[in-house]
Amino acid sequence: MPLLALLLVAASGPAAPPLPATIDLTRPFATRTPWRLAATQGPAIPDPILGDGTVPGPVHLCLGHPGGTCQPDVARLLTPASGTDAYAEPHDLLAARIVHPRDHAPLLLLRVGSLHGANGDQRIATALFAYDRTADRFTPVFTHQTGRNNNQEVRYIDAGPLAGDMIVAEPTRTAPFAYWITVSTPGTGAHPYRQLLRYRSSVRYGDGDPRPVIDAEMPAILRHLPKR
Structure with missing residues (x-):
């Protein structure tokens, strides 16, 4: 394009x-x-x-x-x-x-x-x-x-309860191979984003789920996320 x-x-x-x-x-x-x-x-x-x-x-x-x-x-x-x-x-x-x-x-x-x-x-x-x-x-x-080869993703959330947050999904380096999910939220003014959450996904690499990792993990993200 x-x-x-x-x-x-x-x-x-x-x-x-x-x-x-x-x-x-x-x-x-x-x-x-x-x-x-x-x-x-x-x-x-x-x-x-x-x-x-x-x-x-x-x-x-x-x-x-x-x-x-x-x-x-x-x-x-x-x-x-x-x-x-x-x-x-x-x-x-x-x-x-x-x-x-x-x-x-x-x-x-x-x-x-x-x-x-x-x-x-x-x-x-x-x-x-x-x-x-x-x-x-x-x-x-x-x-x-x-x-990008292992379904990694960095996503800005435009709308919904996570609006403005950045979610990152990156593969783990040790078995069982899954993903590290991190959620970061805006700081104040020009201050950096701050990390709210990091956990190992239930989604596994090569599990056959055609959805992007972040989509598949969204229910778990919402469960794990601390109240703000």
């Missing part, structure tokens, strides 16, 4: 219209000075992983003032703690939209994907940015990197 068709704003849903490659953030976040998110994608390049054919060009996201410098943390979303590698550069823009946590200021949600590995896996980074009015900048309040 073309890059431009993936720039969506407001709540998620298949009917949301595509936007241009620039999202104005000034009015939605009531910023002190003009801010925007601009996205560009370079031309296809020879596949540096498999060495056969071409892959989508690198995606450049610029979160900053129009005509000004870009915040460096956006360019590092896919960079692991150990340092840059072949999968640290985004080549897929998977989501770029403004979300509205319940009783909280809006947030900018970004999701980017790296090149695909030889086994088809891909590093995916998901981040939420809050506007810090005092500093007049956007601050990351949630960031997470994961793969």
Whole structure:
């Protein structure tokens, strides 16, 4: 799917219209000075992983003032703690939209994907940015990197009792192979999300359930979640 068709704003849903490659953030976040998110994608390049054919060009996201410098943390979303590698550069823009946590200021949600590995896996980074009015900048309040080959998922919840929360499902490293489920909730203002819940799922890897892990675990998530 073309890059431009993936720039969506407001709540998620298949009917949301595509936007241009620039999202104005000034009015939605009531910023002190003009801010925007601009996205560009370079031309296809020879596949540096498999060495056969071409892959989508690198995606450049610029979160900053129009005509000004870009915040460096956006360019590092896919960079692991150990340092840059072949999968640290985004080549897929998977989501770029403004979300509205319940009783909280809006947030900018970004999701980017790296090149695909030889086994088809891909590093995916998901981040939420809050506007810090005092500093007049956007601050990351949630960031997470994961793969995709083992049904991992990082999901922002748009509506319902968990509205505004981030749920992460990642495979365990020891048998019986299941998933670690974590739920994090918005902090105050530009403060980071805080973890409310972490438990080992009843869903097992390869159990034949066709549903996404988070969907299958939702009843258990609601049971385990502490009162707020």
